Amino acid sequence: MAKTLYDKLFDSHVVREENGTALLYIDRHLVHEVTSPQAFEGLKIAGRKLWRISSVLAVPDHNVPTTDRSQGIADPISRLQVETLDQNCVDFGVTEFKMNDKRQGIVHVIGPEQGATLPGMTVVCGDSHTSTHGAFGALAHGIGTSEVEHVMATQCLVQKKSKAMQILVEGELGRGVTAKDVALAVIGRIGTAGGTGYAIEFAGSAIRSLSMEGRMTLCNMAIEAGARAGMVGVDDITINYLKGRPYAPTEAQWDAAVVYWKTLHSDAGASFDAVVELKAEDIQPQVTWGTSPEMVTAINGRVPDPEQESDPTKRGGIERALQYMGLEANTPIEAINIDKVFIGSCTNSRIEDLRAAAMVAKGKRVASNVKLAMVVPGSGLVKAQAEQEGLDRIFLDAGFEWREPGCSMCLAMNADRLEPGERCASTSNRNFEGRQGQGGRTHLVSPEMAAAAAVAGHFVDVRTML
Amino acid sequence: MQAFTQLNGIVAPLDRANVDTDAIIPKQFLKSIKRSGFGPNAFDEWRYLDHGEPGIDNSKRQINPDFVLNKPRYKGASILLTRENFGCGSSREHAPWALLDYGFRAIIAPSYADIFFNNCFKNGILPIILNADVVDGLFQAVEADEGYKLTVDLATQTVNTPDGQSYAFEVDAFRKHCLLNGLDDIGLTLQHVDDIKTFEIKHKAAQPWLFN
Numbered sequence: 001m002a003k004t005l006y007d008k009l010f011d012s013h014v015v016r017e018e019n020g021t022a023l024l025y026i027d028r029h030l031v032h033e034v035t036s037p038q039a040f041e042g043l044k045i046a047g048r049k050l051w052r053i054s055s056v057l058a059v060p061d062h063n064v065p066t067t068d069r070s071q072g073i074a075d076p077i078s079r080l081q082v083e084t085l086d087q088n089c090v091d092f093g094v095t096e097f098k099m100n101d102k103r104q105g106i107v108h109v110i111g112p113e114q115g116a117t118l119p120g121m122t123v124v125c126g127d128s129h130t131s132t133h134g135a136f137g138a139l140a141h142g143i144g145t146s147e148v149e150h151v152m153a154t155q156c157l158v159q160k161k162s163k164a165m166q167i168l169v170e171g172e173l174g175r176g177v178t179a180k181d182v183a184l185a186v187i188g189r190i191g192t193a194g195g196t197g198y199a200i201e202f203a204g205s206a207i208r209s210l211s212m213e214g215r216m217t218l219c220n221m222a223i224e225a226g227a228r229a230g231m232v233g234v235d236d237i238t239i240n241y242l243k244g245r246p247y248a249p250t251e252a253q254w255d256a257a258v259v260y261w262k263t264l265h266s267d268a269g270a271s272f273d274a275v276v277e278l279k280a281e282d283i284q285p286q287v288t289w290g291t292s293p294e295m296v297t298a299i300n301g302r303v304p305d306p307e308q309e310s311d312p313t314k315r316g317g318i319e320r321a322l323q324y325m326g327l328e329a330n331t332p333i334e335a336i337n338i339d340k341v342f343i344g345s346c347t348n349s350r351i352e353d354l355r356a357a358a359m360v361a362k363g364k365r366v367a368s369n370v371k372l373a374m375v376v377p378g379s380g381l382v383k384a385q386a387e388q389e390g391l392d393r394i395f396l397d398a399g400f401e402w403r404e405p406g407c408s409m410c411l412a413m414n415a416d417r418l419e420p421g422e423r424c425a426s427t428s429n430r431n432f433e434g435r436q437g438q439g440g441r442t443h444l445v446s447p448e449m450a451a452a453a454a455v456a457g458h459f460v461d462v463r464t465m466l
Numbered sequence: 467m468q469a470f471t472q473l474n475g476i477v478a479p480l481d482r483a484n485v486d487t488d489a490i491i492p493k494q495f496l497k498s499i500k501r502s503g504f505g506p507n508a509f510d511e512w513r514y515l516d517h518g519e520p521g522i523d524n525s526k527r528q529i530n531p532d533f534v535l536n537k538p539r540y541k542g543a544s545i546l547l548t549r550e551n552f553g554c555g556s557s558r559e560h561a562p563w564a565l566l567d568y569g570f571r572a573i574i575a576p577s578y579a580d581i582f583f584n585n586c587f588k589n590g591i592l593p594i595i596l597n598a599d600v601v602d603g604l605f606q607a608v609e610a611d612e613g614y615k616l617t618v619d620l621a622t623q624t625v626n627t628p629d630g631q632s633y634a635f636e637v638d639a640f641r642k643h644c645l646l647n648g649l650d651d652i653g654l655t656l657q658h659v660d661d662i663k664t665f666e667i668k669h670k671a672a673q674p675w676l677f678n
């Protein structure tokens with residue numbers, strides 16, 4: 001029978017199954033400082049060990065400062081959390097890229113960068129954006145801390161099979177239209193709960209022509225559509241990306257792996273529980289206007305009018321969002337001025353994202369009404385690569401700040417945050433109330449659009465600047 | 467984990483859809499390395515008028531009198547009634563920890579985000595799905611009647627109203643078993659050590675590069 005990619009990945013990891021609930025074997029477990037301390041503590045209390053130490057890779061990312069790190073972390077509570085991770089990794093023998101290791105970075109950037117995420121794997125991490133790793137034809141999703149502890153102790157996850165959804169994007173994306181815009185357009189279409197209960201496979205010619213960076217951006221946002229896992233089938237782009245990465249297999253093992261990896265795509269005629277189709281040509285650069293990623297429109301659109309919404313729950317949601325965001329109904333998106341710009345996060349902080357933003361910023365200046373425009377590379381290696389290409393100079397010359405890698409203002413657990421009422425063009429993935437700082441107002445966009453907004457001082461169609 | 471069998475409790479209505487985990491417990495409280503003590507900061511940004519940080523004395527803060535959980539009539543509530551897609555956003559288990567620490571043992575909503583839903587069961591909270599019309603009716607009943615209580619019975623899978631109505635809900639058999647008995651997943655899984663080892667040997671033979 002023709003199988004979906006999801007079927008192949010799930011079925012090949014089932015240890016046992018009872019009443020539709022499977023024990024799923026986990027190949028890779030990524031760990032960061034925020035969701036792991038209680039899990040390690042649980043193991044210690046119960047006197048349990050890690051089942052397979054080599055499957056675990058740890059990195060601090062959420063709490064680390066993005067400014068000078070030579071003095072360590074100033075906030076004592078953040079520092080304790082990072083030190084707790086360091087100590088747990090020593091106690092349990094786990095490999096950790098510590099804060100001052102040049103391989104340190106956002107967990108979802110370093111996994112793929114190291115080749116620690118491979119096709120055919122099951123990957124988990126105590127973080128919802130683990131869906132990112134599905135870009136490699138892997139089954140990857142976020143888990144809670146109890147499950148982190150469970151995987152540590154048993155190498156397995158108790159899991160029910162999801163339904164399968166295919167999101168088909170055929171055609172060619174226009175200039176200045178990116179994977180981020182595809183992701184936001186998809187969420188705009190199906191809603192933030194549209195993928196709940198599903199594993200999403202992204203397919204179609206527009207997806208095939210995306211780079212690995214673009215595919216990661218897309219799968220990263222699958223969780224914002226409610227799906228725990230997003231994935232893309234393996235092709236030559238996947239394989240070429242992985243060759244020579246530190247954790248990737250070599251020589252005969254590489255050859256054997258490639259043969260297997262090439263089978264990791266949905267079979268012709270495989271059936272999905274739901275199919276959503278988008279035409280690539282219809283997708284415009286996107287900007288969110290509200291407090292949920294589904295509150296999104298095209299750059300040439302307007303802030304919606306709650307009066308036009310008949311469903312009372314939705315109308316209430318729009319009214320509340322506009323009030324929080326400080327926006328008037330029917331305002332053109334291009335008329336919205338911004339205070340800050342954040343280019344970074346596990347969605348858009350890879351080398352290609354930085355190149356794209358730099359291309360827009362090159363030779364220009366950040367507008368005078370923009371108080372802060374910051375670029376936070378996803379990892380130390382991305383940062384080094386960008387500096388080698390001179391991207392840091394382009395940003396600095398244009399008036400952007402160039403920072404050390406980490407989650408930073410994506411969730412503002414460190415010192416990088418919005419003040420109440422400040423409005424930000426952000427390449428991150430969540431525009432919830434208070435996400436980037438209490439009272440902060442987040443508009444999600446692509447790196448190109450964020451750079452364009454920084455230069456203009458308000459949202460602007462980046463296609464007019466290319 | 468605390469077992470869940472039957473619960474008779476005050477119902478607090480949170481009339482919003484898409485309540486996300488950042489709202490349930492803002493990120494600054496995620497810096498804790500403990501599992502407990504999150505209750506005073508559940509819904510922090512809605513519940514207080516001033517900004518909260520870990521380590522500060524919450525009893526000295528400015529309460530938002532308009533926020534529903536601050537109304538005296540919902541004091542001591544153990545059942546949270548809310549709308550669609552509750553718990554969307556991050557995978558942080560701090561969200562169910564905060565709700566539990568606040569005193570909620572059951573939630574009633576038309577739908578939940580997947581990871582949050584799953585995390586509830588691991589922490590002795592029962593997330594109940596009732597259809598949107600029933601939830602609407604419950605919102606009206608709670609509003610109309612101060613001190614309104616519901617009885618949740620996991621064994622019979624019913625939510626029972628004071629006027630004798632009974633609403634059935636679905637729950638996965640395995641999760642029900644664990645919740646009724648307060649069972650820890652890890653202990654259960656470790657009963658299958660041999661199966662895991664057998665699988666691992668086969669898996670390693672087929673894809674040795676996964677074990678480098």
Ligand code: SF4
Pocket residue numbers: 061062106107108127129345346347406407410411428429
């Ligand atoms: S960058 Fe943002 S979304 Fe990604 S892991 Fe860090 S905090 Fe989470």
